Each structure stands twice: as C-alpha cells, then as structure tokens.
Amino acid sequence: DAKTTQPPSMDCAEGRAANLPCNHSTISGNEYVYWYRQIHSQGPQYIIHGLKNNETNEMASLIITEDRKSSTLILPHATLRDTAVYYCIVRVANQAGTALIFGKGTTLSVSS
Amino acid sequence: EAGVAQSPRYKIIEKRQSVAFWCNPISGHATLYWYQQILGQGPKLLIQFQNNGVVDDSQLPKDRFSAERLKGVDSTLKIQPAKLEDSAVYLCASSLRGYSGEQYFGPGTRLTVT
Numbered sequence: 178d179a180k181t182t183q184p185p186s187m188d189c190a191e192g193r194a195a196n197l198p199c200n201h202s203t204i205s206g207n208e209y210v211y212w213y214r215q216i217h218s219q220g221p222q223y224i225i226h227g228l229k230n231n232e233t234n235e236m237a238s239l240i241i242t243e244d245r246k247s248s249t250l251i252l253p254h255a256t257l258r259d260t261a262v263y264y265c266i267v268r269v270a271n272q273a274g275t276a277l278i279f280g281k282g283t284t285l286s287v288s289s
Numbered sequence: 290e291a292g293v294a295q296s297p298r299y300k301i302i303e304k305r306q307s308v309a310f311w312c313n314p315i316s317g318h319a320t321l322y323w324y325q326q327i328l329g330q331g332p333k334l335l336i337q338f339q340n341n342g343v344v345d346d347s348q349l350p351k352d353r354f355s356a357e358r359l360k361g362v363d364s365t366l367k368i369q370p371a372k373l374e375d376s377a378v379y380l381c382a383s384s385l386r387g388y389s390g391e392q393y394f395g396p397g398t399r400l401t402v403t
Contacts, residue, residue: 211390214291220293220394221332264331268363268390276345280332 180204181265181284189259191289195261199265202246207269210241211277212250214261221264221279224250256289295381301401305377305378306371310398313362315384316349320344321358323366324380332380338364369403 182200201210211226225232225239227248230285232239238251252259264282293306302308314321320339324332331332333343335354340361349356351403358364368375382392 209390216394219395220382221392222394223391226390249356266390276337277332277390279333281329281331 180208180267182281183263183265183280185281186284186286189252189255189287190237191287192254195248195255195283195285195287197252197263197265197283198247199250199267200247201267204245204267205269208219209268209269210239210245210248211264211266211268212237212239213264213277213279214259214262215264215282216258220277224266233258257266257287257289259285260287261285293381293383293393295379295395295398297398299399299401301370301403302371304373304402305370307367309365309367310379310381310400312364312366312381312395313382314364314381315393318383318385318387318393319361320379320384320389320390321364322382323356323364324382324394326380326397328377335366355391366402368372371400373402376402 208226209226212224213221215221224236225234225238241248262284264279264280266277296311323335324338325335326332335349338358341358356366357382367378378397380394380397384392
C-alpha cells in the first residue's frame with residue numbers, strides 16, 4: 178500500500194499557484210519524498226524530490242514540513258497543460274530494488 | 290535525447306491469446322522497469338531489471354507473464370494466456386542507476402482483452 182495520503186481532486190485557475198498537499202505521517206528518516214505527474218494518455222513524468230530541505234527546479238517547488246510528516250508541491254503559475262494526476266511517493270533513495278509505489282494521486286484540473 | 294520507446298501503442302486480443310510488448314530504454318540506462326496500470330489506479334511495478342539481470346519480480350504473475358532483457362538493452366514483456374483482468378496500460382521505464390528514484394517512462398501500451 179502507498180504510504181501517502183492525497184486529496185483525490187483539486188481545481189486551480191490558470192495563472193494561479195497550485196498547491197498540492199501530501200500526508201506521509203509514517204515516513205522514515207531515510208525516505209525521500211518524490212513527486213510524479215501523469216498527463217492523460219502519457220506515462221508518468223518525474224517532477225522533483227527531497228529529503229528535508231525545500232527544493233525548487235524549473236517545474237515546481239517542494240515544501241517539506243519540519244517534522245517531515247507532510248509536504249506540498251507548488252506549481253507557481255499553473256497552465257492548462259498542468260492538468261494531470263499528481264502522485265506523491267515516499268521511497269528510500271539510493272537503495273537498489275526499491276520500487277516506486279504509486280497511490281491514486283490527486284487529479285489537478287486547471288481551467289481558464 | 291530520445292525517450293523510452295514502446296510498441297505497440299494499442300493492442301486488442303481475445304482471452305487465452307498471447308501478446309508481447311517491446312521496450313527500448315533511454316541509451317545508457319542500466320535499469321529497466323515494467324509497470325501495469327489498471328484504469329483509475331496508479332502504476333504497479335511488475336519487474337525490474339539491472340542490465341540483463343532481474344532485481345525484483347515479486348509482483349509478476351509468473352504463471353502467465355514473462356519478461357526478458359537480452360543484452361541489457363531492450364526488453365519484451367509477454368502474457369500467455371491473457372485473461373480479461375490483464376486489460377491495462379503496460380508502462381516501461383528506465384533509470385540511469387538501479388537505486389535512482391528518477392525514472393523515465395514511455396508512453397505505454399494499452400491492452401484490451403475481450
């Protein structure tokens with residue numbers, strides 16, 4: 178079973194920030210938080226990952242709470258092309274054979 | 290850089306028939322994964338290869354599913370015989386290293402078993 182809890186769906190207006198929450202209250206000290214997204218009829222796409230510090234790349238920002246029990250993926254200026262299912266995954270990094278376990282994710286709908 | 294290639298994109302077969310899917314990972318990626326995604330669910334790992342050896346096949350229904358990765362490059366996944374519940378999208382992914390959580394996925398093959 179997935180170790181994360183996400184809302185099933187969220188809406189966002191185009192141009193606004195999309196903040197996608199994820200609860201991972203049982204996360205272990207050596208587990209990273211990964212975010213992927215899956216646009217309709219495509220394979221999942223890696224977005225970002227982090228351990229305890231906030232992370233930012235060209236796609237998104239990842240904010241992890243100090244106790245690491247939850248995190249938020251931020252898309253700063255959502256566009257229609259960001260409409261997708263977003264998956265939050267916890268996984269031990271740098272350990273061979275550790276699978277990505279996908280839950281049902283959050284369906285983000287961006288509208289104009 | 291070319292992405293992960295998969296073929297065919299769509300396949301319709303009758304139950305009890307056999308089917309094979311092909312995947313070519315990103316050049317230089319040592320690790321290859323096959324996932325099954327049933328409608329409305331997240332992908333589920335079926336098998337993971339490191340070069341041409343199997344790292345994890347604990348979720349692969351070995352009575353009907355088989356996979357190989359000859360020469361450590363491309364891979365095939367076979368189902369024989371297919372059941373109705375095998376209807377799903379079969380996704381191939383690759384990563385540079387076996388321990389990497391950054392995996393690159395292909396477009397998938399949508400299988401419909403009738």
